[in-house]
Amino acid sequence: MRELSELVEVERPGWPVVIEHLERARLPVRALPGDPDRGRTCLHRLQITARSFLGAMALESGGLLVDDGWLRVYGGGGPELPGLGEVNDLSAAVVHGPPVRLIVGHDVLGGIFALNGPGCEDDRYPGRPGEMVYFAPDSLAWEPLEAAYSSWLPWMLEEHNLENFYADLRWPGWRESVAGLTPDQGLAASPPLWTKEAARNPAAVSRRPVPFGELVALHREFRTGMDGADPGPFGTL
Template identity: 80%
Template structure:
């Protein structure tokens, strides 16, 4: 493993650039304060430098709440949002190597964003190594996004991108419902989002606040019951 100093002491650290994009974004976004010691530990276990957007977010931020909290991006951890180290058990990665897939974010409906590791080269893990993927709660499958982590981060800060991405899952008044939720809470839908009833009329779906861990776990169980490929790890949310 590289020493922490090698990862932090870099020319052109990424955080000033990330912070600039956050400040210029027309999408509502809030960077959560993080714990400096926790951020350094997370960066060391990730084994990426502070020059990268992933490393910068782990070191300098507790995470991001994007679009009034619809999307939660994990950083070093703080203010009610679990950090990358906790979500992906990076303490084990020190001994066993990096995780097959690094969970880097989740949305209020239990969708999961992840970064494919070098071992993601079989049918269980669609997309190429180093590519972002999304587990969709309405299809119960991982979908390749054909983007690196940095490209994904910039993409979600562009106006209309998230609106278009979630066009079939949002409903009138969603912002008011989502804005009052804690970062570790999501919205469970009835009928389930993968049913024909929910697809026909998203506005008619009933929603109730639940822990994100419960929501994501439920989606994973449904994926297994549907008989598709093993969805692999979802992280500890």
């Protein structure tokens, strides 16, 4: 493993560029304070430099709450959000190497944004190594996004991109519903978003706050029940 100093002391660190994107964002975004010690530990276990956007998020940020908390993007960890190290159990990376897929964000409906690692080369892990993928709550399937993390992070801060991406999953009054949640809560849908009933009549779907770990566990249970296949990591919450 490379020493921490090699990862931190770099030319052209990524964090000032990330800050520029945050300041130009045309939708509500809140950068959360991070814990410096957790951030440095996270960066060391990721074994990437602070020059990259992902490394900068790990080292300098406690995470992001985007669009009034609809999307939670993980950093090194802080008082409001767990960090990449906790969500992905990066303590195991010291012994076993980097995770096959790194969970980098969740949305309020239990959708999962992840970065494919070098081992993502079988049917469980669609997309190429180094590509961002999304686990959609309305299909319970992983969808390749054809973008690297360095492209995805600025993309989701641009005006209308999240609005268009979630066009079929948002409802009148969604912002008020999300604003009432804490960062450790999500919204469970009834009937579930992946059912024919929800697709036929989105207006009939009800939503209730639940602990986020419970919501993600439900999606794993539903997905595994479809064909018995393991959908891979969803993150530890």
